[in-house]
Amino acid sequence: MRKKTLFVLATALLTACGGNAVRSGSAVTPAPESSPTQYTYRVRATYPHPTDAYTQGLFFTDGLLWEGTGLHGLSVIRKTDLATGHSETIARLPRSEFGEGIAHVNGKLYQLTWQSNVCHVYDTANGMKKIRDFRYPGEGWGLTTDGEKLYMSDGTATIFTLDPETFRREKRTTVTFEGQPVGCLNELEWIDGKLWANVYTTDQIVIIDPATGKVEGVIDLSGILPETERGPETDVLNGIAYDAEGGRIFVTGKNWSQIFEIEIIAQ
DSSP: HHHHHHHHHHHHOOOOOBBBOOOOOSSSSOOOOOEEEEEEEEEEEEEEOOOTTOOOEEEEEEEEEEEEOOOOTOEEEEEOOTTOOOEEEEEEOOTTTOOEEEEETEEEEEESSSSSEEEEEGGGGGTTTEEEEEEEEEEEOOEEEEEEEEEESSSSSSEEOOOOOTTEEEEEEOOTTEEEEOOOOEEEEEETEEEEEEEEEEEEEEEEEEETTBBEEEEEEESOGGGGGGOOOOOOEEEEEEEETTTTEEETTTOOEEEEEEEEEEE
């Protein structure tokens, strides 16, 4: 298990993700870090997921699962009651924009776009009325919040800490695995004081110390979507949501048929 995880993450260090190449760091060899905890998983429950949903962002609040999807012409925001299965599309992007990560803080929903350099902001208490747009440089990938600040990924090893009121970048943190930068960071979630991130094109989620950027844990979700549930359009693992009140963790993927409620188990 550990050799496989190390190989997958080592590959991610060298892989160019989307339009962003992972930039090499200093020529100085960093000091070795303590080995991250390895985790496997147990599926506690499953819920249906539309296979036309190219999942880019996911979060859980007020009893509902919110999802932002991507692809030009198909980028929407929807909310779903997992108990009943009822789902409602509440916002759509123009065909020219490719939706990415979403986050909710202070009654506002923030939605990134991939290469349009714009974050849309909606008032969730007022029928998803558009409040404003923020501009930012580079690509938008994942987005989450600790309830005060926003955290954003751009497909590299960098996590940006943002002020929700201005979208100004207050801090940039390089995520490292045993001293080496981890590229291809994608969808993000804040869980119990840690940042969780999908590593794009892999079945791994990394658990990150937001203060230092060090990867403290690696969750291997290989095999979670059965081969019988895979079709021609099934894409990679992407999407993490946390029900803080119920202590539930949800994961899914792009065009997957199911959402999984999981428990992680240390190895």
